[in-house]
Amino acid sequence: MLLLVLFFCTILISLSVGSTRSIGFFEIIDYLHGSGNEINTLIIWNLRFPRLLASLLTGSALGLSGALLQSLLRNSLAGPFLLGISSGSGLMTILAIILGISAVYIPFFAWMGGMIASILVIFVASVGSNKLTTQKLILIGVALSSFLGAIQSILLLGTEDSRIQIALQWLIGSLNAVNWEVIKPAGLMILTSIIASKFMLKKLDLLNLDEPTAINFGLNLSRSRLLVGIVATCLSSCAVSIGGLIGFVGLISPHTARLLIGSNQPSKIIPASSILGAIFLSVADTIARSYTEELPVGAITALIGSPLFVFLLIHQSRKSVII
Amino acid sequence: MEFIIEAENLFFDFNNRTIINAGSFKISRAKITAVIGKNGCGKSTLLKLLGKILVPKAGNLYLDNKRLDEYSAFEISAAISYLGQNNKTAFDITVGELIETGACVISKPKDWNLDAYLSRYDLNILKFTKLSGLSGGQRQLAFLALALLKQPRLLLLDEPTNHLDIKNQITLLESLMTLNQSQNMSIVIALHDLNLAIKYSDYVIHIDDNGEFTIGPTNDILTIDNIKAWYGVDVELLTSSDGKVINFPRSSNLMDFPV
Numbered sequence: 001m002l003l004l005v006l007f008f009c010t011i012l013i014s015l016s017v018g019s020t021r022s023i024g025f026f027e028i029i030d031y032l033h034g035s036g037n038e039i040n041t042l043i044i045w046n047l048r049f050p051r052l053l054a055s056l057l058t059g060s061a062l063g064l065s066g067a068l069l070q071s072l073l074r075n076s077l078a079g080p081f082l083l084g085i086s087s088g089s090g091l092m093t094i095l096a097i098i099l100g101i102s103a104v105y106i107p108f109f110a111w112m113g114g115m116i117a118s119i120l121v122i123f124v125a126s127v128g129s130n131k132l133t134t135q136k137l138i139l140i141g142v143a144l145s146s147f148l149g150a151i152q153s154i155l156l157l158g159t160e161d162s163r164i165q166i167a168l169q170w171l172i173g174s175l176n177a178v179n180w181e182v183i184k185p186a187g188l189m190i191l192t193s194i195i196a197s198k199f200m201l202k203k204l205d206l207l208n209l210d211e212p213t214a215i216n217f218g219l220n221l222s223r224s225r226l227l228v229g230i231v232a233t234c235l236s237s238c239a240v241s242i243g244g245l246i247g248f249v250g251l252i253s254p255h256t257a258r259l260l261i262g263s264n265q266p267s268k269i270i271p272a273s274s275i276l277g278a279i280f281l282s283v284a285d286t287i288a289r290s291y292t293e294e295l296p297v298g299a300i301t302a303l304i305g306s307p308l309f310v311f312l313l314i315h316q317s318r319k320s321v322i323i
Numbered sequence: 324m325e326f327i328i329e330a331e332n333l334f335f336d337f338n339n340r341t342i343i344n345a346g347s348f349k350i351s352r353a354k355i356t357a358v359i360g361k362n363g364c365g366k367s368t369l370l371k372l373l374g375k376i377l378v379p380k381a382g383n384l385y386l387d388n389k390r391l392d393e394y395s396a397f398e399i400s401a402a403i404s405y406l407g408q409n410n411k412t413a414f415d416i417t418v419g420e421l422i423e424t425g426a427c428v429i430s431k432p433k434d435w436n437l438d439a440y441l442s443r444y445d446l447n448i449l450k451f452t453k454l455s456g457l458s459g460g461q462r463q464l465a466f467l468a469l470a471l472l473k474q475p476r477l478l479l480l481d482e483p484t485n486h487l488d489i490k491n492q493i494t495l496l497e498s499l500m501t502l503n504q505s506q507n508m509s510i511v512i513a514l515h516d517l518n519l520a521i522k523y524s525d526y527v528i529h530i531d532d533n534g535e536f537t538i539g540p541t542n543d544i545l546t547i548d549n550i551k552a553w554y555g556v557d558v559e560l561l562t563s564s565d566g567k568v569i570n571f572p573r574s575s576n577l578m579d580f581p582v
Binding site for chain 1: 371374375376396397399400402403404405406407410411412413414415416417420421422423425427428453466469549552
């Protein structure tokens with residue numbers, strides 16, 4: 001699997017590059033053997049490793065969540081933030097910043113906001129009739145997003161300048177402030193969700209068929225949709241709690257996976273999308289850290305991501321590069 | 324048991340419009356039953372009710388003398404295959420992937436093999452072809468192969484001959500007859516073409532505007548009087564070398580179209 005090789009190369013490069021000093025590949029291997037020098041150990045373990053882990057976890061969560069939601073909503077425009085996650089966690093974060101709540105709790109607030117908003121969307125979509133349709137999910141997600149977004153803007157306008165800076169970093173998406181306290185709980189949840197999603201792959205293949213056929217193969221539509229929706233929500237909320245609203249990773253990863261693998265079968269795309277998300281975000285973050293002044297990674301993903309995405313789409317006709 | 328399906332006071336409505344008000348009826352085992360009726364009369368609804376894709380608003384359905392809602396989703400899935408009209412996938416997959424999707428969720432013999440299965444339906448050359456690149460006939464065949472994966476006792480087909488040319492229509496119906504005769508599969512098939520119904524079905528269910536059924540052996544149901552009453556069209560029944568043919572003489576059916 002080319003993807004896995006690429007994955008490990010990314011890890012090595014990411015550990016090696018940084019603003020303090022470059023560490024050679026052999027020094028990293030020394031470190032992995034437990035025989036590296038102290039400065040390198042300090043840089044790798046305390047600075048770069050958490051950062052790398054954060055970018056890998058966040059990236060894979062976004063890539064996976066995007067792929068899951070595209071399958072769930074049967075729409076290739078869907079991204080991890082479609083069900084109101086961004087606006088929900090955005091609002092909660094701004095609220096926490098305005099209220100002067102310690103920065104330590106902001107990830108938790110972001111996670112809560114995202115979960116509440118999208119569970120609200122899923123809940124409202126299932127009220128009224130007993131059927132959870134994809135169209136209702138999308139439309140209610142859009143409605144709630146603009147509603148919460150409006151409140152968020154109003155709040156932001158009344159905030160003092162020094163606090164707006166913090167909020168802005170978060171809204172663009174950045175891994176600058178990552179530490180072990182944030183990574184541990186969110187990372188655990190991301191890993192659990194990744195494992196959970198592995199057991200949904202067959203169901204997601206069935207969801208790709210038309211509804212009656214899926215039902216005829218024994219699928220409980222509403223229950224499967226609910227399950228996939230909750231796992232996807234949990235993934236994006238965790239990603240948001242680590243890195244803020246990092247855009248584009250969740251949209252570009254499933255598409256890149258489709259192009260690289262030359263297949264649209266959800267069970268093949270979803271795992272690949274998760275690995276690609278991890279690669280993409282850690283590369284982007286390595287670039288963000290290597291610049292003289294640290295850039296928010298959200299800006300890099302959009303700057304590199306959008307032209308790359310367009311390039312891939314144009315070359316779609318030469319598809320089927322089987323990996 | 325002579326009947327695979329028995330219905331008791333079957334009723335279904337949607338937006339306050341009665342679609343099925345069938346009373347009680349039975350569907351014969353190991354026979355081909357055609358469902359006919361005007362556009363929008365409830366043929367699709369009936370098939371979906373039989374396949375437990377929709378649940379009746381009132382009344383009961385029995386499959387092999389057991390109430391349909393007493394079966395688990397898995398048991399229904401194993402016993403009944405449904406081939407609908409809108410065989411669309413959200414993302415475009417290949418024929419091989421389509422069959423794999425179904426094969427992954429059903430219990431199948433140990434020596435089951437995708438390539439062998441595909442070649443049984445002459446689909447092996449299309450294994451890597453995306454569904455969007457198939458002709459109407461190939462597409463219908465691919466989805467029929469998906470439905471037949473389960474080796475069902477009851478096969479439900481919703482207007483499978485739509486959009487097919489005459490050769491593909493005949494191929495499809497002949498293969499259904501073979502399935503019916505060699506495996507004793509019970510088949511319920513919604514059809515618009517009365518001549519196909521008269522040629523290929525043993526029994527006919529007609530659904531009228533009120534959702535009421537007329538059911539019986541094909542030759543008793545598809546009579547000149549019934550067709551006139553149901554469709555408002557004058558026909559004559561001709562006898563061909565292998566059975567009856569319905570002819571629609573133009574002279575007696577001149578209609579005033581509001582042009």
